[in-house]
Amino acid sequence: MNNKKxxxxxLDGILDEMFGYSFTLGDWGKYVWxxxxxGDNGYTASSFGVKPSEIRRFENQKSCNSCFEDxxxxxxxxxxxxxxxxxxxxxxxxxxxxxxLSENMWEVKNMIWNIETLAIDIYNIVVNSYLDQSKKYKxxxxxxxxxVTDYNKIxxxxxESTIFGRSISENYKxxxxxxxxxxxxxxxxxxxxxxxxxxxxxxxxxxxxxVYR
Numbered sequence: 538m539n540n541k542k543x544x545x546x547x548l549d550g551i552l553d554e555m556f557g558y559s560f561t562l563g564d565w566g567k568y569v570w571x572x573x574x575x576g577d578n579g580y581t582a583s584s585f586g587v588k589p590s591e592i593r594r595f596e597n598q599k600s601c602n603s604c605f606e607d608x609x610x611x612x613x614x615x616x617x618x619x620x621x622x623x624x625x626x627x628x629x630x631x632x633x634x635x636x637x638l639s640e641n642m643w644e645v646k647n648m649i650w651n652i653e654t655l656a657i658d659i660y661n662i663v664v665n666s667y668l669d670q671s672k673k674y675k676x677x678x679x680x681x682x683x684x685v686t687d688y689n690k691i692x693x694x695x696x697e698s699t700i701f702g703r704s705i706s707e708n709y710k711x712x713x714x715x716x717x718x719x720x721x722x723x724x725x726x727x728x729x730x731x732x733x734x735x736x737x738x739x740x741x742x743x744x745x746x747x748v749y750r
Contacts, residue, residue, distance in 0.1 A: 544662045548700045551655040555681040558648045563637045564589035573677040579622045584615040676749035685741045694739045719746040
């Protein structure tokens with residue numbers, strides 16, 4: 538399997554896992570992020586969601602839903618984890634105040650491990666295939682948002698979606714500098730004979746995967 542097909546398979550896999558993670562968390566997973574900081578000997582990861590009590594306030598804010606530097610008042614951590622490559626140790630701590638975690642502990646742990654493992658695989662392919670390997674890339678940010686409560690509507694739209702990747706110019710300055718992003722988009726047919734294709738964001742969900750320098 539060539540790198541492109543392998544990458545697309547990994548991206549499809551992480552989208553499916555984020556979808557499952559989002560629904561398993563209930564209202565806590567309506568807007569959810571997973572952030573991974575990469576080090577020489579392993580990584581640390583954390584996940585944040587918009588507090589159910591803050592969802593309405595968050596929806597009315599003018600902010601970038603794929604990042605969360607400016608919306609901390611609306612957020613609460615879901616879990617914190619750490620993986621050490623030297624001794625293969627993995628530790629994870631969950632927010633004890635989130636009932637959905639205690640009710641689905643083993644299922645959520647498995648999802649988190651799959652998300653983190655797939656994220657590292659995708660990161661390695663992106664760095665080796667698309668980025669300047671002389672530079673260091675230390676952060677991954679994954680975002681999933683549900684815009685409807687209907688599980689099947691999102692499933693069907695995911696089947697119709699394609700994940701597109703692009704580099705981000707470093708001429709645009711950010712607090713943390715993103716260099717590559719993947720976004721789920723959907724093809725819509727236009728024109729008199731439906732012979733024109735337009736790419737748009739899905740109607741029922743949002744998914745993005747970003748690598749930072």
